[in-house]
Amino acid sequence: MAGRTSRQAAGGRTRAGSPRPAEQARRTADGVEPTVRPVVEAAGYDLEDLTVSRAGRRDVLRVVVDRDGGVDLDAVAEVSRQISKALDGHDGEFDGPPYTLEVTSPGVDRPLTEPRHWRRNIGRLVAVTAGGSALTARIVAADDAGVTLRTDGGSQDWEYAQLGPGKVKVEFTGGQRSEGEAT
Incomplete structure (x- = not known):
């Protein structure tokens, strides 16, 4: 500052x-x-x-x-x-x-509204309205067209037009990440 x-x-x-x-x-x-x-x-x-x-x-x-x-x-x-x-x-x-x-820099509470916001948060857990339903999911991939979100039920691709603003959920794991899990 x-x-x-x-x-x-x-x-x-x-x-x-x-x-x-x-x-x-x-x-x-x-x-x-x-x-x-x-x-x-x-x-x-x-x-x-x-x-x-x-x-x-x-x-x-x-x-x-x-x-x-x-x-x-x-x-x-x-x-x-x-x-x-x-x-x-x-x-x-x-x-x-x-x-x-x-x-x-933007805080963790900044809503994810642009493709670059989603891309910069790959691996993070988010709360989002997708297809009219509220869900909590992990961002697996993101590009200019859309995002892949993983829930307990599996992964699903979403176009940005189908999503409301995402909100990163702060995680306090206290331990090691599982193999293959992104930061």
């Missing part, structure tokens, strides 16, 4: 000639996204989400990134630095209240 104050002088006072915070234009995700997306993609990540919210007198720019193989803390720090540098380079376009930049 990285933070930065924009257009604010020491002591929290607005620079002379700058509009007061109440008069400043609000940042929007749509306004920031054209600067953030190319940086994220050039670093080899998918931009999963970008939000701008208000926290007191600051805007909070929250950027969620992911990639195949996951994202570690060092990767989050590096892409955060790159995004911050890009935003600094466009500072005049982002005049407004001070902001804080938060860069993170």
